[in-house]
Amino acid sequence: MTRAAVTAAYGARAGEYTDLFGTMDAAHAADRALILDWGRRLDGPVFDVGSGPGHWTDFLVRHGVDAEGIEMVPEFLEHARTRFSDVRFRAGSLPDLDLPDASAAGILSWYSLIHLAPDELPAALAELARVIRPGGGLLVGFFTGERVEPFAHAVVTAYYWPIEALGRLLAEAGFRIVATSSRADPGGRKQATIVAERV
Amino acid sequence: MTRAAVTAAYGARAGEYTDLFGTMDAAHAADRALILDWGRRLDGPVFDVGSGPGHWTDFLVRHGVDAEGIEMVPEFLEHARTRFSDVRFRAGSLPDLDLPDASAAGILSWYSLIHLAPDELPAALAELARVIRPGGGLLVGFFTGERVEPFAHAVVTAYYWPIEALGRLLAEAGFRIVATSSRADPGGRKQATIVAERV
Numbered sequence: 001m002t003r004a005a006v007t008a009a010y011g012a013r014a015g016e017y018t019d020l021f022g023t024m025d026a027a028h029a030a031d032r033a034l035i036l037d038w039g040r041r042l043d044g045p046v047f048d049v050g051s052g053p054g055h056w057t058d059f060l061v062r063h064g065v066d067a068e069g070i071e072m073v074p075e076f077l078e079h080a081r082t083r084f085s086d087v088r089f090r091a092g093s094l095p096d097l098d099l100p101d102a103s104a105a106g107i108l109s110w111y112s113l114i115h116l117a118p119d120e121l122p123a124a125l126a127e128l129a130r131v132i133r134p135g136g137g138l139l140v141g142f143f144t145g146e147r148v149e150p151f152a153h154a155v156v157t158a159y160y161w162p163i164e165a166l167g168r169l170l171a172e173a174g175f176r177i178v179a180t181s182s183r184a185d186p187g188g189r190k191q192a193t194i195v196a197e198r199v
Numbered sequence: 200m201t202r203a204a205v206t207a208a209y210g211a212r213a214g215e216y217t218d219l220f221g222t223m224d225a226a227h228a229a230d231r232a233l234i235l236d237w238g239r240r241l242d243g244p245v246f247d248v249g250s251g252p253g254h255w256t257d258f259l260v261r262h263g264v265d266a267e268g269i270e271m272v273p274e275f276l277e278h279a280r281t282r283f284s285d286v287r288f289r290a291g292s293l294p295d296l297d298l299p300d301a302s303a304a305g306i307l308s309w310y311s312l313i314h315l316a317p318d319e320l321p322a323a324l325a326e327l328a329r330v331i332r333p334g335g336g337l338l339v340g341f342f343t344g345e346r347v348e349p350f351a352h353a354v355v356t357a358y359y360w361p362i363e364a365l366g367r368l369l370a371e372a373g374f375r376i377v378a379t380s381s382r383a384d385p386g387g388r389k390q391a392t393i394v395a396e397r398v
Contacts, residue, residue: 030380033232181229181382 003093006115007073009156014053014075017155022053022079030183031141031193032059035108038139038195039065044105047131049097050112051089054080058087060108067108070097094124102133110141114158118148125173132198138175142166144182144192151189163192170196202292205314206272208355213252213274216354221252221278229382230340230392231258234307237338237394238264243304246330248296249311250288253279257286259307266307269296293323301332309340313357317347324372331397337374341365343381343391350388362391369395 010017020026039046039060048057051069053076060067061084071077072093080089092098094116107128116124128138143151145160163180170177175196182192209216219225238245238259247256250268252275259266260283270276271292279288291297293315306327315323327337342350344359362379369376374395381391 029232029236030229033228037228177385179382179384181380183378183380185378186376 003072006156007093010052010073011075013155014073014079018053018076018079022055024055024059027055027059028183030181034181034193034195035060035110035139036063038137039063039067039106039108042106042137044133044136045103046106046108047097047099047104048108048110049092049094049128050109051080052076052112054084054087054089056108056110057089058084061087066105095120095127097127097131099131101130102136104132104136106137106139107132108139110139111143113140114142114153115156116159118159121169122173125169125175129174129198134198136198137178138170138194138196138198140166140170140194140196142192142194143189145190160189161192163194167194170194174199202271205355206292209251209272210274212354213272213278217252217275217278221254223254223258226254226258227382229380233380233392233394234259234309234338235262237336238262238266238305238307241305241336243332243335244302245305245307246296246298246303247307247309248291248293248327249308250279251275251311253283253286253288255307255309256288257283260286265304294319294326296326296330298330300329301335303331303335305336305338306331307338309338310342312339313341313352314355315358317358320368321372324368324374328373328397333397335397336377337369337393337395337397339365339369339393339395341391341393342388344389359388360391362393366393366395369393373398 046065046067048069051057051071054069057067057069069089070092143160150157150159167177176199178195178197180194184190245264245266247268250256250270253268256266256268268288269291342359349356349358366376375398377394377396379393383389
């Protein structure tokens, strides 16, 4: 999908999406713990790339993390800036974050890589590697499956990634895998995380 | 391994084990969140079966859960009763918990099934199913792998279980699988959880 198509698709359903997923009440306890534990270990600016309704950025900020959201969907940006008025959000998207080299202590990419086609992913990961300083952290949340394949996500086409396959791309982009996890709730898609460190 | 052999092996290394794993500092943030979220939803007595040094039992009690530890290794029991003097611990072990039928709102089995040989597991799960009331919860933590096979655990032989294989045994014992998760830290064994409900 082109960036414009994804932006338009989310823009058209931003209200509905925000109602369903745009609060921490909708977040799984294990995700909250993982993201908070990860964020608290980072010393410096953290960017929530693809911050959507902004609730994860706000969650990090409220827990003392120097976090800022980056989002390409105007409707999400407007919601986030209104709802979390003391939190910083900027317009932007992969693969061009418009941030200096090695300027981030960490980047959270929470279900924001899922709509990239497999051939678009290496450039996006290279951009994350450019922006994260050596020793800095990356946390990726995504849907996982046995093979790389598209599926009909409620908003716009997304891709399942085996943990190992995404891990290999991250390693090629200059990251060391620190930890992985996955979770399955019957009837739901299998979800996964990768915590990585910029080499 | 016989129960006596496992008890003796843990007894001989109880101090070392407690130093390494016997505090919540050693617990992964995602595990803390998962167990707490699970425990808080249960309304009634919760038993931490194989409570070891007792830190998870204490953790649940401190967060308002009506939890009690059950442990077969005397050295662990003594440590737990001393360290967490306001928490209840009793001597006991699978496959005979000496508890009334349907008396538990939930049972936490955190790495306490791992030393059972595969042919011993059905009786242990049947005992859990006997004690947990219909609608009650079970949370199992264990090491996972591609197949059921023994490995040289630091204390005494343990077994890897594929999530699906253990899930099938749980279903046969009268449980419905609610959620599963797994986590891998490079250099460490892959860890998994199953949350199940007594049918």
